[in-house]
Amino acid sequence: MDLVRVLIAVLLPPLAVFLQVGIGKHFWLNIVLTLLGYVPGLVHAVWIIAKK
Template sequence: MSGNNVNIVNLILAILLPPLGALLQVGFSKHFFINIILCILGWLPGVIHAVWLVATNKKG
């Protein structure tokens, strides 16, 4: 798979399951745990954060 395909898969996962999308993008870093907290507060904040992680290509 090329890097572009992986980003598309991560983006889809970030929308459907934000913590999984964040985990695949950044691993077990502070951003993953921030995403868990945001998802507990509501699904939409978690989605926004996970999509932001994928869109900016954050790494840990």
């Protein structure tokens, strides 16, 4: 299941974080990071998925 979330993270990082932790501080942080640049949002999403 984590492989599917990583693939989703490559396409839409905030969606992958939402599926992992729901709406919370990590979700909103990921949206901000993705708006600032795709790579920071991607790295954060993969980190959240790997951490759990």
